[in-house]
Amino acid sequence: MKKEYQRYVIAVLLLIVVFFLLLFLNIGMGSVTISAKQILHILMGYAADDTAYNIIWKIRLPRVTASIVLGGALALSGFLLQTFFHNPIAGPYILGISSGAKLIVALLMVFALNKSYVLNSGMLVIAAFAGSLISMEFVLIMAGKVEKMSMLIVSGIMIGYICSAITDFVVTFADDANIVNLHNWSRGSFSGVSWDNVSVMSVIVLITTTITFLLAKPIGAYQMGETYAQNMGVNIKRFRILIILCSSMLSACVTAFAGPISFVGIAVPHLIKRILNTSKPIIIVPISFLGGAIFCMGCDLIARTAFSPTELSISSVTAIFGAPVVIWMMIRKVGDSSYGT
Amino acid sequence: MEHDYFLFTDHLAVGYQGKALIEELDIHIKKGEILAMIGPNGAGKSTILKTITKYLKEIKGTILMDSSDINTMTNKEFSTKTSIVFTEKIKTEMMTCKDVVATGRYPYTGRMGILTREDRSKVNQAMELVHITNLKDRDYTKISDGQRQRVLLARAICQEPQLIVLDEPTSFLDIYYKLELLEIIKKLAHKKKIAVFMSIHELDLAQKVADYVLCVKDGKVFRYGKPEDIFKEEVIQELYHLNNGSYNALFGSLEMNQTFGRPNVFVIAGGGSGITTYRKLQQKGIPFITGILHKNDIDYQVAKHLANAVIVEESFEPISDAVYEKAKVAIRKCDYILNCLKQTGSMNERNLELLQTAEKAGLKKLHTTDELDWS
Numbered sequence: 001m002k003k004e005y006q007r008y009v010i011a012v013l014l015l016i017v018v019f020f021l022l023l024f025l026n027i028g029m030g031s032v033t034i035s036a037k038q039i040l041h042i043l044m045g046y047a048a049d050d051t052a053y054n055i056i057w058k059i060r061l062p063r064v065t066a067s068i069v070l071g072g073a074l075a076l077s078g079f080l081l082q083t084f085f086h087n088p089i090a091g092p093y094i095l096g097i098s099s100g101a102k103l104i105v106a107l108l109m110v111f112a113l114n115k116s117y118v119l120n121s122g123m124l125v126i127a128a129f130a131g132s133l134i135s136m137e138f139v140l141i142m143a144g145k146v147e148k149m150s151m152l153i154v155s156g157i158m159i160g161y162i163c164s165a166i167t168d169f170v171v172t173f174a175d176d177a178n179i180v181n182l183h184n185w186s187r188g189s190f191s192g193v194s195w196d197n198v199s200v201m202s203v204i205v206l207i208t209t210t211i212t213f214l215l216a217k218p219i220g221a222y223q224m225g226e227t228y229a230q231n232m233g234v235n236i237k238r239f240r241i242l243i244i245l246c247s248s249m250l251s252a253c254v255t256a257f258a259g260p261i262s263f264v265g266i267a268v269p270h271l272i273k274r275i276l277n278t279s280k281p282i283i284i285v286p287i288s289f290l291g292g293a294i295f296c297m298g299c300d301l302i303a304r305t306a307f308s309p310t311e312l313s314i315s316s317v318t319a320i321f322g323a324p325v326v327i328w329m330m331i332r333k334v335g336d337s338s339y340g341t
Numbered sequence: 342m343e344h345d346y347f348l349f350t351d352h353l354a355v356g357y358q359g360k361a362l363i364e365e366l367d368i369h370i371k372k373g374e375i376l377a378m379i380g381p382n383g384a385g386k387s388t389i390l391k392t393i394t395k396y397l398k399e400i401k402g403t404i405l406m407d408s409s410d411i412n413t414m415t416n417k418e419f420s421t422k423t424s425i426v427f428t429e430k431i432k433t434e435m436m437t438c439k440d441v442v443a444t445g446r447y448p449y450t451g452r453m454g455i456l457t458r459e460d461r462s463k464v465n466q467a468m469e470l471v472h473i474t475n476l477k478d479r480d481y482t483k484i485s486d487g488q489r490q491r492v493l494l495a496r497a498i499c500q501e502p503q504l505i506v507l508d509e510p511t512s513f514l515d516i517y518y519k520l521e522l523l524e525i526i527k528k529l530a531h532k533k534k535i536a537v538f539m540s541i542h543e544l545d546l547a548q549k550v551a552d553y554v555l556c557v558k559d560g561k562v563f564r565y566g567k568p569e570d571i572f573k574e575e576v577i578q579e580l581y582h583l584n585n586g587s588y589n590a591l592f593g594s595l596e597m598n599q600t601f602g603r604p605n606v607f608v609i610a611g612g613g614s615g616i617t618t619y620r621k622l623q624q625k626g627i628p629f630i631t632g633i634l635h636k637n638d639i640d641y642q643v644a645k646h647l648a649n650a651v652i653v654e655e656s657f658e659p660i661s662d663a664v665y666e667k668a669k670v671a672i673r674k675c676d677y678i679l680n681c682l683k684q685t686g687s688m689n690e691r692n693l694e695l696l697q698t699a700e701k702a703g704l705k706k707l708h709t710t711d712e713l714d715w716s
Contacts, residue, residue: 086432217454221447223434227427230396232447232500233420279434282453 008283011275015290022297026064027056029305064297066193066201070258071296072289073205073250075272076212078265079288080247083219083281084240087149089326091265092132092251095152096159100135101128101255102186103163106170109182121200121257128252135159136248188259188315190300201253208249212285215242219281261296262315263322268292270329295321346405347372347536348393348504353402355385355392361400362388363560370553372503373534375526377541377551379571381581384557386540387428390508393538394425407503420448424500426493426507431481438484438492439477442468445500467499471525487518494525505529507539511546519543523550545593548572556580587646596646602628604649606713607675607699609633609692614681615640619647621710630675632668633660633692660691668695677713678704 028034034042034052042056078091092098108127112119142155171182184191218239221229230236254261272291273279299317306312346369356362362385370376378386391397393404395411404411406422414422424445433441445467446460456464468474471491476484481492490510497505510526511519527550530537541547547554547568554571556563558580564571571577577588586597600623608618608631615631616639622629632652634641644651652668654660672678678699682692700706707713 088434214452217447217450217452220454221444223436224431224441224444225429227391227394227396227425227429228431228444230416231394231420231423231425232444233416235416273435277435279436280440282455 004278008276008278012287012290015287015294019290019294019297022294022301023064023068026067026297026301027060029301030055030060031308062193062195062198063190063300065198066257067190067296067300068293069198069201069205070190070254070261071264071268071292071294072209073201073292074254074261074264074296075268075288075292076209076285077247077250077254079269079281079284080212080219080243080250081265082269083222084243084247085143085149085152086223086225087152088270088329089153089266090156091263092247092254093160093260093262093265095135095139095156096161096163097132097135097139097156097248097251098255098260099160099163099167100138101131101252102260103167103170104128104131104134105256106167106182106186109185110170113182121197124256125200125204125253128256129249131163132248132252132255133244135163136244140244184313185259187313188261189303189311189313190258190296191311193257197257201257204253205250208246208253209285209289211242212246212250213282215239215246216281216285219243219285223279223281258314260315262319263326264292264295264318266329267322267325268295271325344369345371347407348538349405349408350393351403351405353392353404354400355388355397356400357388357397359400361560363557363562364401365561366402367562367565368393368538368555370504370536370538372536373530374552375530375537375539375550376553376555377539377547378555378557379541379544379547379580380557380563385560386557387508389557390425390427390506390538390540394423394506395419417448420500422502423504423506424497424502426490426497426505426510428508428512431493433481436481437478438473438481438488439464439468441481441492442473442477442495442499445496445498448500463499463501464495467495470498470529471495472521487514487522490514490518490522491525494522498529502535504536504538507537509540509542511541511543519546526550544572544577544588544595548593589642589646591642596643597623599623599647599649600626600628601649603674604628604630605675606677606679606707607631607672607704608648608679608681609696610640610644610681611635611638611689611692612682612684613639614683616643618679618681618710619643622713623647625710625713627710627713630671632671633664633689633695635688657688659688665691665695669698672699672704673702675699675704677707679707679710 024036024039027039028036032055034056038052042053081090081092081095082088104127105124109119138159139156143152146152146155167186171186218234221232221234222239226236268291269284269288272284272288276283276287299321300314303312303314303317348368348370350366350368353366354361354364366389380386388397392399411419443456443464446456446464447454450456450460468477471494473488473491473495476488510522514522523546526537529535551568553566554568555565556571563580564576572590572593574588574590586595588595606622606627606629608615608629610631611634628649630650631644631648633654634644634651635654635656637656641651641653650671652664652671654664678696680696685693
């Protein structure tokens with residue numbers, strides 16, 4: 001077997017081991033500790049302890065599933081945006097796309113709270129998707145106007161600030177007891193996810209991820225730049241639209257159910273590329289998904305347990321681990337002339 | 342249309358956003374031919390190349406490839422006919438040179454782009470052809486410009502095109518790589534019968550590699566023909582508006598302008614002995630006269646651009662009295678005499694006589710241009 005394949009196999013096996021380890025820890029750890037034996041029993045369907053059964057099936061399992069699905073979605077969304085803008089530090093959070101989604105979802109939630117109307121998962125996703133596309137539109141306009149890619153990032157951050165400010169404003173003035181939940185959500189959290197939420201997000205993310213995986217070939221061509229991609233036979237216009245739709249959909253899904261989550265989209269694809277020493281989309285797309293899932297499971301575990309019973313917002317934890325990766329990336333790129341950021 | 346041109350454009354106009362930058366382009370290239378495009382910066386050479394390769398939409402006219410309109414071809418079909426080597430820098434991430442070359446196989450691979458054994462052997466062949474097999478595992482971002490250009494050429498080759506379009510492939514390369522790259526391009530055209538269309542800035546190289554030359558300037562085709570009809574002093578001078586230098590058709594070289602002013606130095610030269618001195622004097626800004634040269638002397642080729650005056654004799658004739666007298670008159674107006682001649686023969690021995698005349702007339706004899714400080 002060739003050396004590069006050996007590397008892939010070893011890395012993927014390790015990631016899978018870490019994945020299951022974290023999965024178990026996430027199910028077992030918390031205010032009530034559940035032993036591995038009990039977990040297996042309960043998962044296999046033997047009704048053991050009622051409390052433990054309920055904790056696992058009603059709280060921890062949907063929550064950990066959400067962190068897997070949404071973590072993967074975030075990583076992929078980031079990877080697509082990086083490809084699209086030819087910029088390694090592009091991501092849904094930093095470009096303000098998550099914040100746009102957050103704003104529209106918050107508006108919808110406040111509106112629904114006032115009218116005592118119960119929102120379903122689908123409506124949340126649609127609102128988030130609309131918000132993502134609006135932000136994306138702004139980013140694209142800016143991309144056409146600014147020459148330097150670093151300015152694009154700055155304008156993305158500005159869009160993010162504006163949207164967050166309006167969201168805070170709306171949240172502050174909404175009058176309802178439920179506001180606490182809304183506030184938690186707007187800071188980013190996996191808590192309170194239901195099976196209904198999980199099934200909706202899983203279907204959407206599965207479809208979008210499949211489409212993304214099928215786009216691996218043109219993504220590879222697009223990494224070489226537009227002129228070359230076009231010469232290889234890629235329909236550039238159609239491809240760009242597909243990438244925008246997929247990345248917006250993935251990040252919208254995350255925002256709708258867990259609020260904005262920072263840095264996963266930038267840090268994970270980069271780490272995965274480093275670990276595997278390749279940027280081939282056919283490998284990076286599925287493994288980034290796995291990496292995103294691991295990253296978010298780990299961060300959520302910390303968010304839940306570090307200062308229990310107080311829960312940290314997921315974004316603070318992902319920032320602590322993700323932001324240094326981004327800084328490290330930028331330092332490495334300094335002096336590398338091939339990066340025109 | 343009955344012809345065997347692989348690329349044929351008819352009344353083509355190219356430009357951006359519906360606005361034509363260059364009009365009435367009738368380009369035709371047969372397989373195995375190299376068409377070089379020259380012209381001043383901003384003349385629209387890249388725009389032409391981008392339109393031919395379907396990256397930009399043509400404004401007017403038609404582009405036929407293999408006798409069919411390129412707009413009727415699918416992207417995939419087109420990509421198996423034409424490949425590119427363009428100037429835009431590719432930002433790769435963790436891609437080896439082999440990975441970059443392999444992207445040329447894109448049109449031939451399946452849905453997921455997985456390379457077959459055949460694809461891999463074609464990649465290897467292309468790398469061998471441009472001598473980069475030793476680079477195959479190196480990171481593309483960590484090699485030199487010259488190496489990168491060859492990797493991109495290998496990429497273009499393994500796409501198995503019938504036409505390769507190159508935008509200034511030799512810019513930024515040192516002379517070794519320039520020559521090597523053009524040698525490979527020539528081999529591709531003549532041995533593999535690939536049509537080549539490239540823009541190029543180095544006139545001397547264009548002259549040596551091209552079968553036809555297209556000159557573009559001011560929104561139209563300025564000249565289009567064989568190199569011998571294009572690389573003439575007046576054509577090149579007009580094409581590039583040369584007014585701070587001149588083009589030497591025989592050498593394919595560029596010379597700076599002569600220094601104006603009253604010449605004070607007389608340089609005796611011939612047989613190539615004077616060229617270095619002429620260039621030095623020009624560099625120092627010292628006006629000079631030189632002679633007596635024959636019209637077929639290589640010194641004359643440079644002297645006519647750089648000297649304020651050249652005393653010349655017809656080719657193959659001994660120096661006549663009339664010309665000698667002219668030289669004597671010129672020498673009397675100078676203060677310095679510089680003799681470069683190392684060797685004389687029956688045709689130019691009167692130059693030695695001239696040297697004696699100069700010394701008698703009281704001109705200061707110089708051995709090198711360094712003795713002159715013109716401040």
